[in-house]
Amino acid sequence: MRAIYATDLSAASEAAIHNETCLECLERIGVEEIHLVTVIPSNMHAGMPGMNFEERREEGLNRYERVMQDAGFSTDTHVVRGTPHRRINGIADAERADLTIVGSRGQSPLANRVLGSTARNLSRTTVVPLLVNRIEREADDPDVLREHLFQRVLYATDFSENADRAFNAFSYLRHATQEATLVHVESPKEPDNDTDATDQLATLEGRLDQWDIDTDTQVRYGDPAEEILEAEAEVTPTTILLGSRGQSRLRRLLIGSVSETIIAQASSNVYMVPPPRTA
Template sequence: MRAVYATDLSSAIDTAIDSRICLKCLGRYGIDEIDLITVTSPNITAGMPGSDIAGQTKRGLQRQQQQLESEGFTVNTHIVRGTPHRRINGLAEQVHADLIIAGSRGQSPLKQRFIGSTVRNIARTAVSPLLVQRIVERDGAPEVANKHLFRRMLYATDFSENAERAFEQFHRTREATHEATLLHVRPPDRRAGDDGVDDAEQRLKSMAETLQENGIETTTMVREGEAAEEILAVEDEVDPTTVLLGGRGRSRLRRLLLGSTSEDVTARADSNVLLVPPAR
């Protein structure tokens, strides 16, 4: 299986690539080939007098390539110019990537996690599942928030077709996942008897049985309230390493539109997020 790994050659991404545990998790997911891509601004001229931007970029990419190769991955490198999310998703489509990996850093002054415009736009236009890997700053240095990427999964479902597509990711993570929490959030204005309400517990139970057959310890929850807030509240309770959910919607131009719930959770979660786009 093949992954496109987006890098800005920063110390934060170095931290993720230097984590043997993270890389082993990717191997258990099935990734054995990685396309390492960095996108430079078209406004930067590598040939400016006294500038060694091209050399610095090449050396930084080689350093990360060597680390990935030392862990057994086949690595292809790409230095391209343009709009980052377009070039990253374009490469993913070109090589038929099974996964896109992008790091997310930083917090707002209100201590609410945000995703930068690049990651947000990758998520909105992705043609492959996107793993948003959280990188935090502790004691003045970057650190991977959850090294065991798929050990504890929080799966949020509204029982839509795309949520079912997201559930299929457990087939890929089964060798790395030890625990799973399956969550459905009922809208506060829904009434008993409406579709998807009365049988929510039974549907989750059936999903849980499938995971338990694969040795994954699984619990189920049904909450009521605003979906994103309840998902984030459960995240605080169960402390997953990754939140798994589906994005929803498409335009006529095949541009995927994140639903408000998936975008909010992707932006604010403390855990990694594995976001599965709708079928093309």
């Protein structure tokens, strides 16, 4: 597998990249090649006093590259200019990446920090599965909140085609997963489903049992985002796994807002699987 690792060279990024357990989890799910990417925003200019952006960021990426190589990954680095989420998506597409990784501290009074806004924008537009690695929010010397990335997975499903695509990620996540909680939320805004949700979850549970993953199921009732976050608080997963139905405005209104809310507010890492690439 090939991963894009997006970093702004902040203390939060430093914590994630230097966490050996996180890197071991990526190796277990099959990541062999990592492209380190940092984006200089368009509004930062080389002529600004004391700002040699390219040189400073290349030095930072070179430090990270040595960490990745020492951990056994094949690596490459990219220092680019532009809008962060667009350039990250462009590199992921060009390199035919299997996933994109970005660190985020989640919601805070400074909600528009570059990294936080990038994670939010990637959740809307990513062309490959997106792993949001959660970092401590207020600490001066931050660390990752859930270093065993895929040990305990909370999988949220609405039984859609793309939720099924997200579930299929267990085919490789299982190498690092010990426990899973499968959650479906019955929403009053959604039409009734003729198939019983409990039966559908039991079928998925049976598939995970074959991989010796200790599995529990929940059918909840209410607002999907709120119920998924409540389930997270109860079971404290290391990662929430879910799908996104796409990028159109209508789809975002229906379901994209759920994945965006989870990425913004969850304490756990989030692994979001988007629809297939268009030709």
